[in-house]
Amino acid sequence: SDLEADLLTVDTVGAYLLARPQLAGPVDPATIVSVVEVGDGNLNLVFIVTDAAGNGVVVKQSLPHVRVDPTWPLTRERAKREAVVLAAHEAVDAAHVPAFYGFDEASLALSIEDLSDHAVWRNELNAGRLHTYAAVELGTYVGAIGFATSVFGTPGPERRRRIAEATNPELSEITEDLVFTEPYVDHEHNGWLPANEDDVRDLRTDRVFVREIGLAKQRFQEDHQSLVHGDLHTGSVFVRSEGSSVRAFDSEFGTYAPTGFDLGAVWANLIIAAARASALGREADAEALLALPVELIAAFEEEFTRRWPDRVDPRVYGDDVLAVTLRRIRSDAAIYAAAKAVRRIVGFSKVADIQTLPEHERAIAARRVLLTARTLGVARLIDPDPRRLTQLTREPLLT
Numbered sequence: 001s002d003l004e005a006d007l008l009t010v011d012t013v014g015a016y017l018l019a020r021p022q023l024a025g026p027v028d029p030a031t032i033v034s035v036v037e038v039g040d041g042n043l044n045l046v047f048i049v050t051d052a053a054g055n056g057v058v059v060k061q062s063l064p065h066v067r068v069d070p071t072w073p074l075t076r077e078r079a080k081r082e083a084v085v086l087a088a089h090e091a092v093d094a095a096h097v098p099a100f101y102g103f104d105e106a107s108l109a110l111s112i113e114d115l116s117d118h119a120v121w122r123n124e125l126n127a128g129r130l131h132t133y134a135a136v137e138l139g140t141y142v143g144a145i146g147f148a149t150s151v152f153g154t155p156g157p158e159r160r161r162r163i164a165e166a167t168n169p170e171l172s173e174i175t176e177d178l179v180f181t182e183p184y185v186d187h188e189h190n191g192w193l194p195a196n197e198d199d200v201r202d203l204r205t206d207r208v209f210v211r212e213i214g215l216a217k218q219r220f221q222e223d224h225q226s227l228v229h230g231d232l233h234t235g236s237v238f239v240r241s242e243g244s245s246v247r248a249f250d251s252e253f254g255t256y257a258p259t260g261f262d263l264g265a266v267w268a269n270l271i272i273a274a275a276r277a278s279a280l281g282r283e284a285d286a287e288a289l290l291a292l293p294v295e296l297i298a299a300f301e302e303e304f305t306r307r308w309p310d311r312v313d314p315r316v317y318g319d320d321v322l323a324v325t326l327r328r329i330r331s332d333a334a335i336y337a338a339a340k341a342v343r344r345i346v347g348f349s350k351v352a353d354i355q356t357l358p359e360h361e362r363a364i365a366a367r368r369v370l371l372t373a374r375t376l377g378v379a380r381l382i383d384p385d386p387r388r389l390t391q392l393t394r395e396p397l398l399t
């Protein structure tokens with residue numbers, strides 16, 4: 001179709017970079033020896049291009065539809081949104097994102113660092129390799145971005161301009177629908193095993209929990225606390241043990257939203273990974289994974305607090321404001337973890353962690369994730385301390 005006419009292919013990416021050497025990063029476009037398409041997410045084309053010297057670059061182009069569902073049209077402009085988020089995050093914390101080489105507005109393609117020496121964290125977790133150091137690195141990343149893009153890190157007028165630049169209506173609507181609404185209503189995107197029928201019914205009839213999900217959705221829509229990654233699940237994280245390198249990629253859902261949204265995404269996917277490990281009888285792994293949200297949030301708070309002396313307007317932003325802010329983010333992280341966990345069990349975009357389990361184990365793991373989500377969502381109202389919440393979720397999750 002016309003919409004697809006200018007899409008790159010493995011046969012055209014070489015000429016594309018030859019005509020635009022400024023987008024080739026470290027690659028010499030005159031000596032390209034291989035182009036492979038490796039996109040395995042829900043949305044985009046992703047090419048890895050390598051030259052004769054072994055240098056690589058990733059070219060990522062948005063498709064005009066959802067990759068895994070071509071009947072679902074989607075704005076290609078999302079590539080521009082990712083460029084804005086990645087550039088902003090790289091400026092604050094280059095160690096935790098891929099290097100950004102450039103954005104081609106005409107082709108809606110980004111050129112970014114080739115991280116082929118890393119592995120996707122979800123795939124590693126599913127193979128039983130935990131990379132536990134990643135939780136602290138991600139906490140530090142969210143702490144750095146969460147502070148620098150908040151009212152404490154960016155002066156008011158500049159911040160308002162940045163909020164406007166990073167508005168992401170179409171992809172934010174997907175999050176609003178898929179994370180906060182569809183799992184709680186009848187919708188063709190949903191699905192679960194017959195053995196989980198009662199678990200889903202119990203979740204949906206838990207009025208306090210559903211109210212908290214509604215309030216969490218409201219805050220996601222109206223609160224511009226910081227420039228979040230927006231989709232920080234374990235499939236959006238590259239890990240490499242050597243040198244403990246951890247990079248958050250795929251930030252096309254990024255926008256200004258509650259900071260706890262990113263922490264919650266990591267937390268949810270750790271719960272899911274722990275449920276898988278436990279269902280497979282890997283109890284020590286499950287315990288190790290369940291300990292990581294505490295480390296994640298501690299690292300977040302440490303980085304946020306480390307930057308606090310540099311805040312804008314300390315005249316009114318005293319240390320009591322910091323304490324209230326961190327408590328609120330803890331509470332947000334728990335309800336967003338709950339929402340993100342439920343959507344992966346009930347709604348669109350299920351995860352390999354659960355889907356690749358044998359059916360009996362899949363039903364058990366799904367039930368445990370849903371119970372854990374309900375506990376997190378409600379117990380945080382009394383005290384959002386992640387250590388206490390982890391203790392409360394230990395039993396529903398592991399036994």
Ligand code: SR1
Binds near residue numbers: 043066178253348
């Ligand atoms: C139609 S997009 C489905 C999901 O994929 C992305 O990774 C986001 O999580 C989104 O909700």
Ligand code: MG
Binds near residue numbers: 041042231236250
């Ligand atoms: Mg993605």
